[in-house]
Structures are given as C-alpha cells and as structure tokens.
Amino acid sequence: MPATRREAARFPTTRWSLVDVIRRGDARATREALEELLGRYLPALRAHVVFRRRVSRDEADDLIQEFIASRILEKDLIARADRNRGRFRTYLLKALDRFLIDWVRRARAKKRSPGDGAIVPLDDQDQSLQWQETPSDVFHTTWARGVVAEALRRVRSQCESSSRMDLWGILECRLLDPILKGIEPAEYGQLVERFELKSPAQASNLLITGRRMCARALRSVVAEYAQDDQEIESEIAELREILAQGGRL
Incomplete structure (x- = not known):
C-alpha cells in the first residue's frame, strides 16, 4: 500500500468528506468509506461499551457489530449525520447509547418471557439501565x-x-x-x-x-x-x- 494511502487509513482527510461519500450511495465507495470511518472510532466505541456494560472486549465487539448492522447499515445512520449539529463523534456516541438502552430493554423483556411460559422475576434493583455518572468520559x-x-x-x-x-x-x-x-x-x-x-x-x-x-x-x-x-x-x-x-x- 502506498505511503499516502497508509496515512489516509490512519486518519482520513476529513470525517465529513467520508460522510458525503456514504451519502452518494456508490456501493464500493460507501463500503470503503464506512470501513475507514468506523475503523477510526472503533477503539473509543469499544472502550465505551466495555465501561458502560461491564463486558469483555469480545462481548463489546459483538455489541458494536450489532450496532453497525442494525443502526448504521440498516438505518443509514451515517448518511443522516449533520455537520451543523455538532461533532461527528458526539453524534455517533449518542446513537450507540440509544442502541445500548434498547438492547438492555430487549434483554430484560426476554428474561421476563424466556419462551417456555415461565416468568423469570427481575431484581427491582437491577442496575442495567442505570449508567455511571460519566460513561462518555x-x-x-x-x-x-x-x-x-x-x-x-x-x-x-x-x-x-x-x-x-x-x-x-x-x-x-x-x-x-x-x-x-x-x-x-x-x-x-x-x-x-x-x-x-x-x-x-x-x-x-x-x-x-x-x-x-x-x-x-x-x-x-x-x-x-x-x-x-x-x-x-x-x-x-x-x-x-x-x-x-x-x-x-
């Protein structure tokens, strides 16, 4: 890979230029832009999920992959980003937090109705939706x-x-x-x-x-x-x- 391309892979020219590529919808260009964009944010996303959900790195990666599939790919999350409404990383973090809240709620619902007709009681003090004060730090x-x-x-x-x-x-x-x-x-x-x-x-x-x-x-x-x-x-x-x-x- 040429040096200039290696350099770009570490830090793209601009975040919003990649968003613009994704908006245009060309399949190959969109895939490459998504890989470059999300690859830059993956360490921060992973650290956030590990801290917030108290899970292993592998479990965090599974959650992030589900987030990418269900929110970023299916709902065109990146294409809907607006540079006039703040930093891209803040937009991405808020979307991830909404996904995690929904994920916890689904897990709680499944725990209540495991599929065999039995009702599994949940501890009223369950802390799964009560995050730390500053998880975004x-x-x-x-x-x-x-x-x-x-x-x-x-x-x-x-x-x-x-x-x-x-x-x-x-x-x-x-x-x-x-x-x-x-x-x-x-x-x-x-x-x-x-x-x-x-x-x-x-x-x-x-x-x-x-x-x-x-x-x-x-x-x-x-x-x-x-x-x-x-x-x-x-x-x-x-x-x-x-x-x-x-x-x-």
Missing part, C-alpha cells in the same frame, strides 16, 4: 489518546526520515516518558552524554524544537477532521481538557 478519553498517539507517530516518523532520532530521544526522556510512564524527566546532563550533545543548552533547544513539532503535528491531525481554524483551536483545547481529566495517556 471513557469514549472521549480514548478518542483523545488516539489523536495524540497519531500526532506522536508522525513526529517520530519525521525524526526517523530526517535522521534526527536524538531529537525524538530527548522528547521521550524529558516529555513523553514522564507523561506516559510516570517517571522523572532525565537530567539535561544525562541527555548530553547519551546523545553526544555539546551542552545542556543544546538539549534544551532540541526539546523546544520537539515540542513545536508535536504542536504542529497535533494541529495537522485535528485539521484533518475539523472544518475550520476556529474548530481546530476549539478541538485542541477540548483534547487538552479531556486528557487532563482522564489522567496519563
């Missing part, structure tokens, strides 16, 4: 982590292609490892020795360069699904808030 946190992970992947790729893995290494030691692993940032003196630099000041300057690369990469990823500069800034601010509330990546 898991969805949004998983989504935000995916966006940041893609930005970091691009920074590392850029460092590799330009033979500047010292820059990536300093980013890891001073910024990423403390965030991802909860360890203390490496001292600048250690970085000078490890990466054969001239001085701690050079290490500090490389870290500044790396931070700027990360900021540009994050903006580039967000720009692929946000509609304009204002939405890009709003989305980046929201991602920071989500990750601040959700803890380490």
